[in-house]
Amino acid sequence: MLRHCTIAELLKLRDGDGAAAARLHVEGCEPCRSELDRLYQRTAALKALPAHRAPRDRWPVVREALAGERRRVRIARYSWAGLAAAAALVGVIGVRSIPHSAADDQAAQEVATLVDESQQLEAMLHSLDREGRVVNGATAAAIAALEDRIAAVDQGISRAQAVSMPEESMADLWRERVVLMDQLVHTHVRQVAYVGY
């Protein structure tokens, strides 16, 4: 070889798969030999650089995100069962009794509307394909908090049904559920927009 080695050729020699001609050249060429030595030294120096350590413990965020995912699976199962229950509830409201007053009638109508809205939001949430998406820590925490609150409201609705709570109280619970579901869908939609950017 009549010319000096390129860095690419020296890197191949360093990695043990250089051409015989290049190897022969380096053996008899002081500048190329020095360059190869420098490559070895630089590589050794790279390996000797101190490792960085994470400034903060991220396990709590990871654990919370995992817990959120598990809750979501539970909620998904619960929600579809809940849809049937909700539909049945509307039926119950319709046949349980003739409303005693205009206020009762109005509350019963509102519950029916809120149940319908809640179902639409559930369907929207299902259409977002949330499982395969990675969310950042803040979003994961926000989603987990909302899901916890929805689960708590759902428990409240179940208890309210069991004790035949007045329609106005039922309407309050369903109203809260719709607000929380709306926030949950909104949070997921924002995340979709971010990931899709």
Place this chain on the structure above:
Amino acid sequence: MKASIPLGMAETTAAAVDELAVRRAKTGDLEALERLYRAYEGTVYGLARRICSTPEEAEEVLQETFLEVCRSIRLFRGSAGGSLTAWIKRVAASKALIRIRYEKYRETEELEEERSWSGHLDGDVGLRMDLETALARLPETTRAVVWLHDVEGYTHEEIAELMDKTVSFSKSQLSRAHARLRTWLGEED
């Protein structure tokens, strides 16, 4: 802020995860998953920090990596120790590379980089940096190739697959990186 530790320490800690812990982690046991996290946190963050430009990005990679590890560990078919470390590192490298690929300034950055390799950048002459600073000055993709190949021992074929690029791309990035490091470290004759 935690201090830097010698590179090999994380590896030693990682080896402490035994077969039983891995089996428990595969069942979704949170305690076992946390043990896995504690053992590999340093390895993953260290790798991510070398590829990403900021500690915040590296932290996000750390989090995304362990979410992935926790979700997918039941599919892991190797044993604890070497292959587990390799698998987790591969997940981390993949997450870090995805992150830098999605950055909106990527195309512009690469274009500028292609132009600048042909010669010195203005102000490079007479420049002498320490290796840490010089490494940090490389573009993220180039730095990732240097780190994955020269330090982590990935082949150009593996890097090309991880980056969704060609083997030639990986090789040329490595050559160019060393040419640039040589200049920045003041090693030119």
